[in-house]
Amino acid sequence: MDLFEHQAKELFAKYGVAVPRGKVAWSPSEAEAAAAEIGGTVVVKAQVQIGGRGKAGGIQLAKDPAEARQQAERILGMDIRGHTVRRVLVEQASEIAAEYYVAILHDRASKGFLAMASAEGGVEIEQVAEENPEAIVKVLVNPLVGLRSYHVNQLVFGAGFDERARKGAAQLLARLYEVFVAADCMLVEVNPLVLTTDGQVIALDGKVSLDDSALERHPDLEELRDTFAVDPQEQAAKEKGLNYIKLDGYVGIIGNGAGLVMSTLDVVAQAGGKAANFLDIGGGASAETMAAGLEVILSDPKVRSVLVNIFGGITRGDLVAQGILDALDRLGDKVKVPLVVRLDGTNAEEGRALLAGSPSDKVVPAATMLDAARKAVELAGAGADTKAGA
Amino acid sequence: MAILVDAGTRLVVQGLTGREGRFHALRNRDYGTNVVAGVTPGKAGQDVEGIPVFNTVASAVAETGANTSLIFVPARFAVDALYEAADAGIGVVVLITENIPVLDMTRAYNYIKAKGVALVGPNCPGVISPGKANVGIIPGEITHAGPVGLVSRSGTLTYQVMYEMAAAGVGQTTCVGIGGDPVVGSSFIDVLGRFQDDPETEAVVMIGEIGGDEEERAARFISERMDKPVVAYIAGFEAPPGKRMGHAGAIISGSSGTAQAKAEALEAAGVRVGRNPTEAAELAVAAVKDG
Numbered sequence: 001m002d003l004f005e006h007q008a009k010e011l012f013a014k015y016g017v018a019v020p021r022g023k024v025a026w027s028p029s030e031a032e033a034a035a036a037e038i039g040g041t042v043v044v045k046a047q048v049q050i051g052g053r054g055k056a057g058g059i060q061l062a063k064d065p066a067e068a069r070q071q072a073e074r075i076l077g078m079d080i081r082g083h084t085v086r087r088v089l090v091e092q093a094s095e096i097a098a099e100y101y102v103a104i105l106h107d108r109a110s111k112g113f114l115a116m117a118s119a120e121g122g123v124e125i126e127q128v129a130e131e132n133p134e135a136i137v138k139v140l141v142n143p144l145v146g147l148r149s150y151h152v153n154q155l156v157f158g159a160g161f162d163e164r165a166r167k168g169a170a171q172l173l174a175r176l177y178e179v180f181v182a183a184d185c186m187l188v189e190v191n192p193l194v195l196t197t198d199g200q201v202i203a204l205d206g207k208v209s210l211d212d213s214a215l216e217r218h219p220d221l222e223e224l225r226d227t228f229a230v231d232p233q234e235q236a237a238k239e240k241g242l243n244y245i246k247l248d249g250y251v252g253i254i255g256n257g258a259g260l261v262m263s264t265l266d267v268v269a270q271a272g273g274k275a276a277n278f279l280d281i282g283g284g285a286s287a288e289t290m291a292a293g294l295e296v297i298l299s300d301p302k303v304r305s306v307l308v309n310i311f312g313g314i315t316r317g318d319l320v321a322q323g324i325l326d327a328l329d330r331l332g333d334k335v336k337v338p339l340v341v342r343l344d345g346t347n348a349e350e351g352r353a354l355l356a357g358s359p360s361d362k363v364v365p366a367a368t369m370l371d372a373a374r375k376a377v378e379l380a381g382a383g384a385d386t387k388a389g390a
Numbered sequence: 391m392a393i394l395v396d397a398g399t400r401l402v403v404q405g406l407t408g409r410e411g412r413f414h415a416l417r418n419r420d421y422g423t424n425v426v427a428g429v430t431p432g433k434a435g436q437d438v439e440g441i442p443v444f445n446t447v448a449s450a451v452a453e454t455g456a457n458t459s460l461i462f463v464p465a466r467f468a469v470d471a472l473y474e475a476a477d478a479g480i481g482v483v484v485l486i487t488e489n490i491p492v493l494d495m496t497r498a499y500n501y502i503k504a505k506g507v508a509l510v511g512p513n514c515p516g517v518i519s520p521g522k523a524n525v526g527i528i529p530g531e532i533t534h535a536g537p538v539g540l541v542s543r544s545g546t547l548t549y550q551v552m553y554e555m556a557a558a559g560v561g562q563t564t565c566v567g568i569g570g571d572p573v574v575g576s577s578f579i580d581v582l583g584r585f586q587d588d589p590e591t592e593a594v595v596m597i598g599e600i601g602g603d604e605e606e607r608a609a610r611f612i613s614e615r616m617d618k619p620v621v622a623y624i625a626g627f628e629a630p631p632g633k634r635m636g637h638a639g640a641i642i643s644g645s646s647g648t649a650q651a652k653a654e655a656l657e658a659a660g661v662r663v664g665r666n667p668t669e670a671a672e673l674a675v676a677a678v679k680d681g
Contacts, residue, residue, distance in 0.1 A: 106492055108602045111499050111573050143496045184493050186572070213465070213571075214491035247630065258570055259544020259599050262625040266649075267666050269628045278629075311546045311553070312529060345549055346529045369550065370668055 001210045004047045006089040007224050008206035011183060017175045017190075018168070018202040022091030031072030034090035035065040041093040044071040048083040051124060056080045061093060094204060098162050099192035101125055101136075102155070102173055104147070104180045106187075113141040113180070115173070117155035121192035135159075147177040168201025169193065176203075183221060184214030233277070233300050240292040242279060249274025251376050252297035252306035252337075254290075256281050256320075264309045267370055273377030276303045290323025291330060298335060305338050307376035309369060312345030321351035328360045338379045340364045342372035392519030392564045393539070393584040393591075394482055394508065395423075395458060399523045402427040402450045402480070404471045405462035406438050414462065414486075414527050415441065421524040426454040447471075447478035458482040460516070460525050468512065469494040476502040484525045485511030485575065495573045502575075509575025515545035515567035528552075528565060536561025537678045539585035541578060542597035543570050543604070547625060547667060551597060554671035560678060563591045570599070578608035586616045593619040593677035595670060596661070598652055600626035605652035613659040619677040621662045623670030624649045 003011065006024040013019050021038050024047070025031035035042045046058030053059060058080050062068035068090055078085045099121035107114035118136045120128045128135055137158035139151045152170045161169050172193065180188045189207040196202065215222045237244030243258075247265070251273045255261040258280050265275040277297060281289045297306055310320045320343065328335055339362050343351045355363055364379065366372035401418065405411035406428025416439060419425040425441055427450035434445040444450040447459065459475040461468055461483065468487040475483050483502070490512045502509055510517055516526010521535035527545070533552040540562050542548040548567050555561065566581045568574050578596060585591045594616075598605040605624065612620050627649040653663045662677075664670030 106496060106572060108572055108577075108604065109607065111496055111503075113496070142500055143493070144500050181493065184491055186492065211492045213489040214493065217491075245630075247628075255546070257544055257546030259542070259548075259597070259625045260546035260550060262544075262599055262629055263547055263550070263623075263667055265628040266625060270666060275628060311549045344553060345532060368668070370666065 001212055001215065001225060002049050003208040003210065003224060004049065004087070005045065005206055006047055006087070008208040009089075009203065011179060011208060011221075012176070012203055012206055015175050015179045015182065017172055017179060018200065019206070020092045020094055020202055020204065022089050024087055025072060025090050026087050028069045028072040028076065031088055031090050032065045032069035035062060035068030038090065038092050042068055043091045043093050044068055044075060045089045045091060046075045046078060046080060046085040047087045047089055048080050048085055050081050050083050053080050058085060094194060094202065095197040096194045096204075097197045098165060098195040100159070100161060100165065100169065100194070101128070101191045102169070102176065102193050103187065103189040103191075104177055107140065110140050112143050113147070115139045115141055115147060115151060115155060115177075117159040117161070119160045121194070125191060146181075147174065149174075162195055164199055165195040165201050168195070172201055172203065179208075183208070183218060184211045185209060186211050233296050236299065237279070237296045240296065242289070242293055242296060243282065244293075244296060245278040246300075247275050247277050249276045250302050250304045251380050252276045252300065252303040253309070254279045254281060254293050254297060254306065255309040256311065260309060260311060264307060264369070264373070267373040268307065268377060271370070271373040271377040273373070273380055276300055287319055287323035287326050290320055291327035294324065294327035294339075295331060298331060298337070303337060304380035305340060305376045307372055308339055308341045309372060310343050310345070312343075312348055312351075316346050317343050317348035317351030318354060319347075321354040324363065325354065325358055328358065328362065335360070335362050338362050338364050340366050340372050340376040340379065342366040342369055391588050391590040392522055393581070393588050394510065394517045394519070394564060394566065395523040395525045396519050397522045399424060399458045399482075399525065400454065400456045401425045401458050401460055401523075401525060402429060402447060402454070402456035403441070403460045403462060404429045404447065404475065406430060406441060406443060407433055407436070408462055411462035412438055415460070417530075418460070418524050418526070421530040422521075423523040423525060426456050447474045447480065451478045451480065456480065458525060459484070461485045461487060461511075463487060465489045469498050472498050472502065472509070476505050476507045480507065482508045483510070483575070484514070484516050485509060486514060486516060486526055487511070488513035488571075490571070492571070492573055495571065499573060499575060510566060511569045511575060513571045514569030514574070515548060517564060517566050519564040520561050526567070528567065532556060533565070534561040536563070537590065537592040538562050538674050539588065539591040539594040540565040540597070541581040541585070541594065542567050543599050544597060544625060547597050547623070550667045551595060551623070551671045551674070554668055555674055558671065558675040560675045563588060572602065578604050579611040582608060582611055582616060582620070586618060591618065593621070593674060595674040596620060596622045597667075597670065598622065598624045600624075600629050600649050600652075601647045603647070606655040609655040609659040609661065612656075612661060621664065621670060621673035621677055622653075622656050623664045623667055624652045624656075
């Protein structure tokens with residue numbers, strides 16, 4: 001789960017990471033009030049979880065509250081690379097002497113922490129990595145040792161931070177590490193970390209990505225989740241605890257195991273179709289989960305056929321089959337599209353027998369995954385023709 | 391031969407008395423795995439269909455000579471279970487539990503690595519050496535012993551490929567589901583190295599997916615360190631960027647982590663990459679039948 005900049009900065013501030021004075025605003029009048037409270041020149045910053053907002057015009061200076069209001073009016077509602085701006089951060093403007101980059105993240109390769117610093121802040125770090133990789137200093141940190149002052153020295157001296165910035169940057173890195181550990185972050189990133197003309201070192205931007213598996217022990221952070229812009233199927237799936245992602249095709253997909261579902265999307269594409277969604281009902285999926293998943297998929301009007309691809313490990317084939325039958329029962333006449341079902345693995349034979357006994361004419365068995373993909377794509381095409389003819 | 395688990399495996403199941411633990415431990419035993427003990431604190435003296443239960447892993451090891459552990463306990467207790475197994479002298483740990491915080495896992499990994507413990511998982515389906523031992527939740531009846539090693543980040547895709555290979559009459563030395571989390575105990579290269587050293591493994595099939603750079607690093611390892619043929623499949627060509635596709639590790643960020651980039655890296659290392667699980671299984675079968 002990714003935090004918005006203002007949420008990241010609130011989290012930073014809690015751990016003593018220096019950030020500019022600022023306040024989130026959901027409307028132009030809130031932005032005006034925030035600017036008045038902060039005083040002086042402020043920056044009005046679009047809050048979206050995507051890069052490139054500066055170039056898109058989502059970051060503007062305002063010299064007084066009235067101008068802050070005008071800027072907020074322009075920015076709120078703006079579309080930045082597919083993300084709608086619903087809130088802005090109104091923040092004290094900083095006089096910048098130098099811009100840096102620092103980050104701490106989990107490193108898959110070394111299975112430890114990776115701390116990074118660069119004197120080339122303010123631009124996308126991916127760009128620096130590509131054009132000038134030696135400008136980024138990387139330090140591996142054993143998680144049993146933690147970030148120590150010698151690591152920090154390697155970072156700030158190695159990256160060539162200005163002498164005036166070193167002490168402040170070192171302190172900020174130590175506190176950023178506290179945030180990283182205490183909040184179970186996958187990533188904390190400050191870009192830019194700035195040295196102001198009056199010698200302060202502050203986090204001018206903040207990016208925090210939280211570990212979803214650890215959210216249970218951070219109920220305060222779980223509450224920060226963005227509740228906007230969720231489409232109706234994604235919302236319904238979330239309420240049912242399903243792992244669902246909406247895509248833009250017309251073949252509904254349901255399967256067990258993330259890899260198998262990803263692969264199902266691929267074979268549907270290879271068969272000439274387009275998947276309407278990703279839905280993994282997971283290990284140990286019961287009849288209820290299956291029924292809930294089918295309900296979500298069938299509520300998407302774009303879906304013209306559904307491919308159920310199950311290989312039983314923990315998930316038992318008979319339970320899955322029962323789930324399909326329950327869902328058909330529950331949904332009754334609402335089931336207007338064919339369900340191509342491919343079932344293998346643990347208790348698959350029992351499952352197939354259950355499905356064969358179903359009175360519904362919507363269930364189409366398939367012998368293999370590729371066969372199932374072909375059938376689902378074909379039936380989706382047939383469904384479209386019928387609609388066009390009707 | 392096989393890797394990680396075999397006829398010499400003496401298995402202790404942590405969480406044996408739980409619903410899933412019991413179901414799969416008994417399946418593993420039915421398969422022929424030597425399940426010698428279970429551990430559930432406070433239930434020592436009981437048994438699960440003849441498998442004795444102990445309060446601690448240390449006592450299970452002392453009484454039964456267990457050398458391998460299968461962990462089925464809930465996420466909140468799973469890391470403790472891992473430390474306990476390592477401290478009790480267990481050499482191979484298979485950790486099935488999902489949703490373990492990455493921070494906890496990273497710390498535990500660095501601790502157990504220093505003790506020389508081989509960990510498979512978390513969030514994985516386990517390890518099977520067909521005909522010898524099955525440790526985890528892989529349905530053993532869909533495959534048989536043979537000359538191909540299989541390593542995969544995905545559970546159900548593993549079954550899919552095993553199943554299709556079995557249909558062509560080719561089995562495996564060992565199948566290892568390494569798990570889909572960002573931090574796993576055994577990565578592709580750890581398992582590829584074991585297959586390279588296993589005299590009975592003639593070829594390897596590797597099943598990857600989007601996210602991270604594990605497959606790219608495996609490609610380098612294969613070109614530098616392996617002389618056995620390796621074939622592969624990568625899931626997620628159709629995955630949109632920025633979305634977490636089920637597995638915590640399966641997310642495309644920017645242009646890195648895409649299935650396309652991974653497939654290209656592997657092909658550059660001389661690995662034949664199938665477009666779907668069926669093709670990958672066919673390539674694996676061809677690798678041992680032609681050779």
